[in-house]
Amino acid sequence: MKLEPLAVWFQPAAGALLPQLRPFLLAAGQAQAGASARLLRWAITAAEPARGLRIEAVLVVGELEGD
Amino acid sequence: MLLGLFVWLGFGLWLGGLPGLSQDGRPKLCFGSHAPNLLAMLTPPLPTLLVIPTGVGCAVGGYAGDGLPAARLLAAASGCLVTHPNVLNGAALYWSDRRIHYVEGWALDRFACGELALAPVAGRRVGLLLDGGIEPELRARQLQAAEACRATLGLAIGPVLVTDVPLGVGLSLGPSGSSWGTLERPDVLLRAGEKLVAAGVTAIAVVARFPDDAGSDALAAYRHGAGVDALAGAEAVISHLLVQHLGIPCAHAPALAPLPFDPLLDPRAAAEELGHTFLPCVLVGLSRAPDLVDPQDRRAALGAEDLGAVVAPAGALGGEAVLASVERGVPLIAVSGNPCVLKVDGAALGLPVLPASTYGEAAGLVLALREGLDPGAIVRPLGMLGAESSGLPSPDPRK
Numbered sequence: 301m302k303l304e305p306l307a308v309w310f311q312p313a314a315g316a317l318l319p320q321l322r323p324f325l326l327a328a329g330q331a332q333a334g335a336s337a338r339l340l341r342w343a344i345t346a347a348e349p350a351r352g353l354r355i356e357a358v359l360v361v362g363e364l365e366g367d
Numbered sequence: 368m369l370l371g372l373f374v375w376l377g378f379g380l381w382l383g384g385l386p387g388l389s390q391d392g393r394p395k396l397c398f399g400s401h402a403p404n405l406l407a408m409l410t411p412p413l414p415t416l417l418v419i420p421t422g423v424g425c426a427v428g429g430y431a432g433d434g435l436p437a438a439r440l441l442a443a444a445s446g447c448l449v450t451h452p453n454v455l456n457g458a459a460l461y462w463s464d465r466r467i468h469y470v471e472g473w474a475l476d477r478f479a480c481g482e483l484a485l486a487p488v489a490g491r492r493v494g495l496l497l498d499g500g501i502e503p504e505l506r507a508r509q510l511q512a513a514e515a516c517r518a519t520l521g522l523a524i525g526p527v528l529v530t531d532v533p534l535g536v537g538l539s540l541g542p543s544g545s546s547w548g549t550l551e552r553p554d555v556l557l558r559a560g561e562k563l564v565a566a567g568v569t570a571i572a573v574v575a576r577f578p579d580d581a582g583s584d585a586l587a588a589y590r591h592g593a594g595v596d597a598l599a600g601a602e603a604v605i606s607h608l609l610v611q612h613l614g615i616p617c618a619h620a621p622a623l624a625p626l627p628f629d630p631l632l633d634p635r636a637a638a639e640e641l642g643h644t645f646l647p648c649v650l651v652g653l654s655r656a657p658d659l660v661d662p663q664d665r666r667a668a669l670g671a672e673d674l675g676a677v678v679a680p681a682g683a684l685g686g687e688a689v690l691a692s693v694e695r696g697v698p699l700i701a702v703s704g705n706p707c708v709l710k711v712d713g714a715a716l717g718l719p720v721l722p723a724s725t726y727g728e729a730a731g732l733v734l735a736l737r738e739g740l741d742p743g744a745i746v747r748p749l750g751m752l753g754a755e756s757s758g759l760p761s762p763d764p765r766k
Contacts, residue, residue: 301555301557302554303549303553303604304549305541305547305549307542307601309731314438316694317690317694317716318480318687318690318691318694322464324535337679340473340604340607341472341547341603341604341610343544343545343683343686344545344684344685344686344711345709345711346542346543346709346710347710347711347715347716349549353540353685354543355685356541356542356543356545358547358549358607359602360553360608364554364557364612365554365666
């Protein structure tokens with residue numbers, strides 16, 4: 301088990317943000333760190349018209365040994 | 368889950384109900400020691416969520432528990448405030464208020480998303496988890512702080528567990544300038560937490576050895592009131608890991624070597640330089656932190672659907688708790704007088720906000736919502752019905 305940072309940009313569609321962000325972040329985290337990656341902490345930390353929303357997150361990667 | 372009656376401060380008593388129980392026998396979380404005052408008897412609380420994100424340099428709440436006065440004011444205005452340790456922890460300083468509910472950040476997000484509810488407790492046993500990387504004298508200082516809380520405050524603390532190996536805290540900054548951190552041994556932290564739970568604790572205070580950076584420019588800026596709390600991001604990671612894994616209240620205090628005297632210390636950072644540890648506020652906060660329960664649990668006393676307002680810095684609206692609340696239709700009060708390193712405001716995210724320049728103004732807005740007033744009715748110019756929209760949310764605060 302280890303912790304890993306994630307910083308990504310996301311261009312949202314119209315409508316509520318959370319239903320778009322959660323699957324996007326999980327997919328981005330797993331693309332970066334593998335299928336065992338899951339989100340521990342995240343927040344939108346910038347918003348720019350051209351690039352969209354920047355999200356900074358912390359991932360937990362791997363499982364506890366013995367579980 | 369719960370609507371109206373059994374979150375009403377003092378109303379259970381007024382209507383002849385059992386203390387601490389609603390009329391249907393379920394517990395009330397917004398039942399405070401401050402009841403019954405006349406206001407509480409007449410006006411139900413407006414459960415309010417206060418978020419001041421950790422490690423982003425907020426002018427209010429970005430230092431050593433300096434969000435606490437704002438929290439106390441909002442608790443008085445709302446009658447029921449849910450907030451997180453970063454707002455309330457002032458090292459050796461704290462304020463205990465039955466109207467304020469101490470909910471760790473990961474749990475706060477889950478609460479706001481409707482995945483967890485809060486249930487009141489009379490008190491709890493707090494286990495102490497000490498990083499094996501803390502030097503013997505500094506460790507003894509932590510233990511003495513815990514002993515002081517037992518002897519002077521009567522808190523139930525223990526057992527104490529020291530990890531076999533150092534947790535290995537590392538600090539860094541993200542692209543935005545917000546602080547975050549990592550652990551070399553998250554597995555050691557979680558296994559130690561499991562042992563404490565097996566020993567019967569119902570909350571965990573964890574103290575990890577953080578890197579000393581006494582000579583750094585970042586620390587000097589923080590102590591002078593101009594920087595980001597470099598420790599805060601890593602602290603959040605530690606407590607998030609434990610709460611996510613164990614499902615009980617947990618909070619963190621760093622262990623650090625004493626700093627040299629600084630005559631120019633900013634008042635907002637001063638609480639961290641009063642003693643040898645940052646632990647007392649954590650032990651006090653956890654001692655009555657609510658249980659984290661499934662929203663369907665019969666003990667659940669306060670859920671996301673009960674929230675009547677959320678208050679956050681105007682430039683830091685991109686967290687999960689704020690977004691979830693807004694997407695449920697909860698009025699969002701955005702405080703422009705609490706700048707930070709982020710510029711993620713309502714306009715950037717397309718969120719409707721009630722603007723407030725200060726926490727005093729935010730408290731006024733909370734009180735207006737609690738009284739059923741349209742906040743737009745107390746500002747000028749007051750547009751005509753059918754004229755251009757004020758951009759304010761629905762005047763019905765209870766949805």
